[in-house]
Amino acid sequence: MCSYMKAELQYLDKLQLAERLGLPSKRGVEELMRKRKIPYLTLGHRTVRFFWPAVERALARLEIKSVGQT
Numbered sequence: 001m002c003s004y005m006k007a008e009l010q011y012l013d014k015l016q017l018a019e020r021l022g023l024p025s026k027r028g029v030e031e032l033m034r035k036r037k038i039p040y041l042t043l044g045h046r047t048v049r050f051f052w053p054a055v056e057r058a059l060a061r062l063e064i065k066s067v068g069q070t
Helices: 003-008 014-021 026-034 052-062
Strands: 041-043 047-051
Touching: 014 026, 014 047, 014 052, 047 052
Parallel strands: none
Antiparallel strands: 041 047
């Protein structure tokens, strides 16, 4: 597989990202975008793409780690 094709596979549309995150629809992705919780690229008027590694890093920063339960 060519290197440009491999990189291309990491860019997802809203529906693909919703599926990967286990969300029932792309509305959940749109909500994350609206709240500026995940990074995205706008390509033209309606086209939006997500770079999966960047989304993973953004979501990892939002993770709440539990502290010593009693």
